[in-house]
Amino acid sequence: MRTANVILMGLGNVGRAFVRLIQDKKEVCKESYGLDLRLSAAFKKDGGFFSDKSLDLADVLELKGNDFSRHPDWKPGLRLEDVLGCFKSGLLVECTPTDIKTGEPGLGHITAALKRKWPVAAASKGALVVNFKGLKALAQQNGAALKFSGATAAALPTLDVGLYSLAGAEITAIEGILTGTTNYILTRMEEGFSFEDALKEAQSRGIAEPDPALDIEGWDTACKILLISNAVVGTEFSLRDISLEGISGVSPTDVQKSRKEGKALKLLGRLINERGRARAEVRLIPIGPSHPLFNVSGANKAITFFTDTMGSITVSGGKSDPRATAAALLKDIINIYRN
Amino acid sequence: MRTANVILMGLGNVGRAFVRLIQDKKEVCKESYGLDLRLSAAFKKDGGFFSDKSLDLADVLELKGNDFSRHPDWKPGLRLEDVLGCFKSGLLVECTPTDIKTGEPGLGHITAALKRKWPVAAASKGALVVNFKGLKALAQQNGAALKFSGATAAALPTLDVGLYSLAGAEITAIEGILTGTTNYILTRMEEGFSFEDALKEAQSRGIAEPDPALDIEGWDTACKILLISNAVVGTEFSLRDISLEGISGVSPTDVQKSRKEGKALKLLGRLINERGRARAEVRLIPIGPSHPLFNVSGANKAITFFTDTMGSITVSGGKSDPRATAAALLKDIINIYRN
Numbered sequence: 001m002r003t004a005n006v007i008l009m010g011l012g013n014v015g016r017a018f019v020r021l022i023q024d025k026k027e028v029c030k031e032s033y034g035l036d037l038r039l040s041a042a043f044k045k046d047g048g049f050f051s052d053k054s055l056d057l058a059d060v061l062e063l064k065g066n067d068f069s070r071h072p073d074w075k076p077g078l079r080l081e082d083v084l085g086c087f088k089s090g091l092l093v094e095c096t097p098t099d100i101k102t103g104e105p106g107l108g109h110i111t112a113a114l115k116r117k118w119p120v121a122a123a124s125k126g127a128l129v130v131n132f133k134g135l136k137a138l139a140q141q142n143g144a145a146l147k148f149s150g151a152t153a154a155a156l157p158t159l160d161v162g163l164y165s166l167a168g169a170e171i172t173a174i175e176g177i178l179t180g181t182t183n184y185i186l187t188r189m190e191e192g193f194s195f196e197d198a199l200k201e202a203q204s205r206g207i208a209e210p211d212p213a214l215d216i217e218g219w220d221t222a223c224k225i226l227l228i229s230n231a232v233v234g235t236e237f238s239l240r241d242i243s244l245e246g247i248s249g250v251s252p253t254d255v256q257k258s259r260k261e262g263k264a265l266k267l268l269g270r271l272i273n274e275r276g277r278a279r280a281e282v283r284l285i286p287i288g289p290s291h292p293l294f295n296v297s298g299a300n301k302a303i304t305f306f307t308d309t310m311g312s313i314t315v316s317g318g319k320s321d322p323r324a325t326a327a328a329l330l331k332d333i334i335n336i337y338r339n
Numbered sequence: 340m341r342t343a344n345v346i347l348m349g350l351g352n353v354g355r356a357f358v359r360l361i362q363d364k365k366e367v368c369k370e371s372y373g374l375d376l377r378l379s380a381a382f383k384k385d386g387g388f389f390s391d392k393s394l395d396l397a398d399v400l401e402l403k404g405n406d407f408s409r410h411p412d413w414k415p416g417l418r419l420e421d422v423l424g425c426f427k428s429g430l431l432v433e434c435t436p437t438d439i440k441t442g443e444p445g446l447g448h449i450t451a452a453l454k455r456k457w458p459v460a461a462a463s464k465g466a467l468v469v470n471f472k473g474l475k476a477l478a479q480q481n482g483a484a485l486k487f488s489g490a491t492a493a494a495l496p497t498l499d500v501g502l503y504s505l506a507g508a509e510i511t512a513i514e515g516i517l518t519g520t521t522n523y524i525l526t527r528m529e530e531g532f533s534f535e536d537a538l539k540e541a542q543s544r545g546i547a548e549p550d551p552a553l554d555i556e557g558w559d560t561a562c563k564i565l566l567i568s569n570a571v572v573g574t575e576f577s578l579r580d581i582s583l584e585g586i587s588g589v590s591p592t593d594v595q596k597s598r599k600e601g602k603a604l605k606l607l608g609r610l611i612n613e614r615g616r617a618r619a620e621v622r623l624i625p626i627g628p629s630h631p632l633f634n635v636s637g638a639n640k641a642i643t644f645f646t647d648t649m650g651s652i653t654v655s656g657g658k659s660d661p662r663a664t665a666a667a668l669l670k671d672i673i674n675i676y677r678n
Contacts (some may be wrong), residue, residue, distance in 0.1 A: 001458070021648065025507055028507065028509075029507065033506070033507075037392075045418050076371045083380070088520055120678050153453075155648075155649035155650060155652070156652070157500060157504035157505075157652065158502040160499070160500070160503055161496060161499070161504065162497055164503055165496035165499040165503075165670065166496075166670065166673075166675060167372070167669075167673040167674055167677075168367065168368065168372075168565065168669040168670050168671045168673050170367075203486060221520070226396065294654065295383075295634045302608060304656070305455055305665075309360065309494075309658075309662055309663060309666035310494035310657055310658055310663050310666050310667070311494060311656060311657050311658030311663060312656045312657075313494070313495065313496065313655075313656045313657050314654070314656050315367050315500075315630065315652065315653070315654050316652075316653045316655070317631060317643070317650055317651045317652045318649055318651075318652050319648075319649055319650030323648055324648060324649050324650060326648075327507060327508055327646075327648035330506075330507040331504065331505065331506045331508070332504040332509050333507075334507050335503060335506055338506075
């Protein structure tokens, strides 16, 4: 049995779902994978839970809203760096909000963990998008695993398939419908909705964020294709290398015109990797029925890898809720300790 | 750099494609995975290639048909057991023809390798179908890896996704279109072909075997769902546990009736894993447009995993030719040495 002392950064929807999931899956992790996951500390912006003994997961879960102050292990103002020295070993689980400009606060957390040779599982994209190359090098120097399925379409296995299932094959291109929100809006516009009405509906159903700009302008897709391409193909893209197109300028007429021609208008994150030259882009493209992503509709996501020896492989589906993202974190953690 | 002494069993289409592939991918394996693959011996029914030095791959590849006799390293009548003692370590690649009644000759080869603590990558199904439990136990006792992506839909990553990408999730059901031949015939019957004409066309296009019984009676699908279920969910099925249905009794009227009702008639390999009770079957089932396998047509294959935390994940595509099967073997080998 191996023990992992989990240090959780972020107690929003995903962080809390993760706390709940590792409680629910405690026995499965022990019995099926020989892994004992213990929550040792959990931080949010204004403090942290920390105890000399291991934290009681149920206690943390039962706290409503932000009212942590009455919990005996809640230390207002406590930060990760205050307690780093208390752990002989740890596993950092990074779930703070994504900031694609600075990468913070995740960048600081991940850097601190890797420097201590701790493995990291990340659900937030910011740090990796801002400094992929640096974090990858730091992880290698320290022999520490750095996994981020939770940041690259979560339950949809993008990195695993690219790195593990296609090992030895040359990936000549990747195309993905990587943002559920934009695909949902485009599908509704095919059915006659205006962009605005489709967006409002997506928001009311919890599919789109209250501030949907990152999704509809293509940034979310760009971040994901950047991370997938850098991880799987070994490119060193930063966001400025990726040409970007969003869906806010699209009219129902555009979408319906494609449909009348037997095609579906899709926002694709793409990597084209030909003759040693790679480029990535986010583009609105009409695709025909023979394209493996043609039937991916609504809030669904999917990715196709085109290879030299195995043909094209498409993965589709996977839930997009906080529990599914937590499940992607858990999957990465199990695979970190299994290897 | 790690070195793997490859002992190849079987020099049919897949075995030869494998020899060619590891020659083509020699530098990729070294540079990207730190793995030096060397062909140390290669056997067919009536003899083997073996030399004190490593074999020249090009020499073996250039041999036409069965005319091995003039090759300096060809030893008529040589068998695996004659040379086992010559290798300090080895990697067995099993590509002999599949016999689902006796499991031989693969069963003997795999058993001998695992007893010597050699890892095994298999493309033939027979041994694993006949004695999955025994081989799994033998591999565990000897701490030797036993991988068989090549036997479970090859380039379509079924085992990887189930074991690696869904780690920690409970798999409540699996449904797969696992045999390209049967799916091709059903698709053509939707278009009005009789079963006999569709089969003839599949044979003339090299999709169906000259003796197609294993495919059209459902045995091929049964073998694959057996192996996937046993490997991923931990069942201990043998073939007699799987209820079987083939497609030879299907009429174009049946297929077209489903299509008129908006459904597609598909031969599915299924595992239902509910409340700790698992059962597997091969069944012809009409599935509707909301089913993830509805659009899988022609000779394509796909598999859907239904889970508790991640929703349903579908993988589709992947070539079915000998080179793609060889690529699945190479993928397994890279992952064996990477861990």
